[in-house]
Amino acid sequence: MELPKVSIENMNVKLSLGGLLLNVLYVRFGYFHQSFVEHSHSMKSYELHYIPRGRGILVANGLQYPIIPGTLYMTGPDIAHEQITDLSDPMAEYCICFEVLSNTGSDDPDLALIADQFVxxxxxxxxxxxxxxxxxxxxxxxxxDRYIGWHATVQNIMEQLVIKLVRNYSNNYPTTSVMPLKTLDDERVVIIENSFLSSFRDITVRTLAQKLGLSVRQTERIIHRYFGMSFTQMLTKARMTAAAHLLHTTTMSVSEIAQHVGFSSLEPFCNAFKKYFNVSAGDFRASNRKNYLSFL
Structure with missing residues (x-):
């Protein structure tokens, strides 16, 4: 059974790998039921060929290369080549034609190597x-299929194809670069989120600032920048969310819940809860699950 044909001529896909910018001219898949006469590409065009099935012969610059399933080859600028198919076992071929738009170099050694190897x-x-x-x-x-997000997915697949093509060229040349690390702000965002998730009972802006290695004012600024709330607003949200969960999933008394989420007495908890959810803690507990979700 033959695989379905693929022919994409007009899709705008550009790949950026460091300073290497590639334009995808076309993507094709089909069977060779007759041989493909000698031809070559422009000075900026590179054609990637992959043979999943069938057999034949590639003639490139006067030399012959036997084609079998799993054969991969690249024909770049001015490489005269022809494909001669075995009519008893016709070749199937995936073919992608790339046009090099620019190669400005990259500070990343991996991307620089990929660009140089490709070009x-x-x-x-x-x-x-x-x-x-x-x-x-x-x-x-x-x-x-062209499901939602298919164009972005196609672009991602083609970037992977280029990288793995170069890995074939270089025989899995080991990387000289290191994994990019999180920035200091990334680390601080994680600390903030974890603090409000696990330490909301007793956290203060001062203790959070000490964890972050910042001043209180700097801490307040970074919370507002990344979460759009003040420290007090985030603390209230964390405590009220925890209280709502306990009201619906445990038999703890309202007084016990108030203490558990960081309130020293019942009255300020009840006031804060009613202000946040616009309903008393007791009525909230009596509400059904559907109402609980609508409150949140």
């Missing part, structure tokens, strides 16, 4: 060792 490799022939078939099949499904 400088005008011809490469070998067996795929990066399981590209899985990506090509996913690409075929995305372009056929």
């Amino acid at each position: 400088q490799t005008s011809f490469w022939f070998g067996q795929d060792k990066q399981n590209l078939l899985e990506l090509f099949e996913q690409l075929s499904r995305e372009t056929s």
